[in-house]
Amino acid sequence: MAAMTRGSSAVFRRLLIQQYRRRCFQGRSHSALGSLPATPHRKLATCGGSFRMLGRPLHTSAARTGAVVQFKLSDIGEGITEVTVKEWYVKEGDKVSQFDSICEVQSDKASVTITSRYDGVIAKLYYRADDVALVGKPLVDIETDSASDVTQEEDVVETPAMAREEHTHQEIKGVKIQATPAVRRLAMENNIKLSEVLGSGKDGRILKEDILDFLAKQTGAILPPSPFHEIPARPLAAPSPAPRPPPVAPQRVFAGKDVTEPLKGFHKAMAKSMTAALSIPHLGLCDQVDLSRLVALRAELKADAQCRGIKLSFMPFFIKATSLCLSHFPILNASLDEGCQNITYKASHNVGVAMDTSLGLLVPTVKNVQLLSILEVAQELNRLQALGTAGQLGTADLSGGTFSLSNIGSIGGTYAKPVIRPPEVAIGALGKIQVLPRFDASGHVIAAHVMNVSWSADHRLVDGATMCRFSNMWRDFLHNPAGMLLHLK
C-alpha cells in the first residue's frame, strides 16, 4: 500500500474502520452489520454468529428454542461442506460467558476458534472431538441467561487458530489481557502489543475500537500487511528475518497393530486437489540454470534488504522472473474451464509459492507480482512465511493463484516433478542450488552454482515449444539477473 499520508485523525480513523470492516466483515449479511430491522425472521439472522475460516466468514446461524440458542454451521461457500472438530474447550453443563472459546474446528486449509456470544450454559454439544461437523447442522446449543440476551452486534469473527494460550487470556506479568481473537489479530497485524493498549470494555477487555484508537493516535501508524507496504528507506535497528519452518515434529509410532482412521483436514484437501490435478494431462520439461551471477548479486543485496527488515532469499528473483516471462506467455497465466470450451487469460500474476508450514503443505500467493519490485516480493514472501510458520494463513493469502512455484530445493532434492494446481495451467519446481564443475567460454573448468528447474504444464492448453521458450527466457533472466533490469517497471 502506498505510504499513508498524515491526515486528520478523524479521516484516518474512518479509513481504519473501513479497512477493518472490509477485512473482518467481508461477506457477512447486512443484518450482521446491524442495518436490518429486527423482524422475527431477521432477528434469527442477527442471532447468528459468524466465524472466519480460510479468510472467509463461516456463519453459524442460530435458531431460538425458548432460552436455548442453537448454532448451526452454514453458509461456508466454495463447496466446503464439512469441518473437523479439533477440540472442545467446554463440556455440557459448563457456564460460558461472551467471548469464551467453545471449540476449534479445521477445514481444508485453516483452523479457527469459535467463541460464545452469549452468557449461559452449554446445553448440548452435537459432535465429539475429531468428528466431522456438517454445514447446515447444529454445532452447539447454549441455554442463555434471558437477562444477558445479546442484541448488540458484537464482533464474533474468529481468527485462524493460534496456540491454545493465545486464544484464552494472555497473561503478562500477572495481569490478564482480555481480547477476542479478532481483536488480537487486528493488534498483531498492526504490530501492536496488547499490553500497551488500554481496554475500555468490561473488566478492561480490549475492544477493536481501542485498537483503532491506539492506531489513530500513532501518526504514521503501521497498516495491516499488504503487498504494497511502504518499504522503509532508512535502515531499521533490528531486522527480523522470517522464521524458518519449524523442525519436523516427531512422528507417531505404529507398532503391533495397524491403525485405520478417516482422512481429515489438510490430508483430505490434498487428496481432493491432487485427484483433481490427475485429470490434467501433464507436460513435463526440465532444464538447468547457472545461477552463479545471481548468487553473487544476492550476496551483495542481502545486507541492504536486511537493513530494511527484509530477508532476501532467491525466491523473490525466481518469482519476479516468472512474472516477467508470464507477460510474454500469457497462456501460462490462464485457466481452462471445466468443459474445455473457454480460456481465461488472467490479468494479475499471482504466483503461488508451495510452502512447508507448521500445518503442512500450503500454497499462499504473492499477488500482482507484475506490479511489485523484487524487494516488495521479498517483503510479501516474508509476511506469508511468518504467517505460515504461525499456522495463520487465511483464504485471502491462500487463494487466487494463477501460476505456482515449488522451491523444494530449500529443503533438498535436485529434481522434482510438480503437479499442476487447477485451475492454473503450469507450475515450476526448483531443485537445490549445487556447486558443480562447468566449462566457461574459454573452455576452462569453473565452479558454477547450478539449479535444476522442472516445469509441468497442462498439455490441453500449452504445447512443449511454448513451455520451452518460457523456460529459456526464465533461465536467461536468472543466469544474467542484470538483464532483468531492462524489463523492470
Ligand code: CAO
Ligand atoms: N537451493 C539452495 N538453497 C536455497 C534454495 C535452493 N533451491 N532455496 C532457498 N535456499 C536457501 C535460501 O537462500 C536461504 O538461505 P540464506 O539463509 O542464506 O538466505 C535458506 O535456503 C532458507 O530459505 P527459506 O526456505 O527460508 O526461504 P526461501 O525464500 O528460499 O523459500 C519457501 C521459501 C516458502 C519456498 C520455503 O521455505 C519452503 O517452504 N520450501 C518448501 C517447498 C515445498 O515443500 N515444496 C514441495 C511442494 S510439493 O509437496
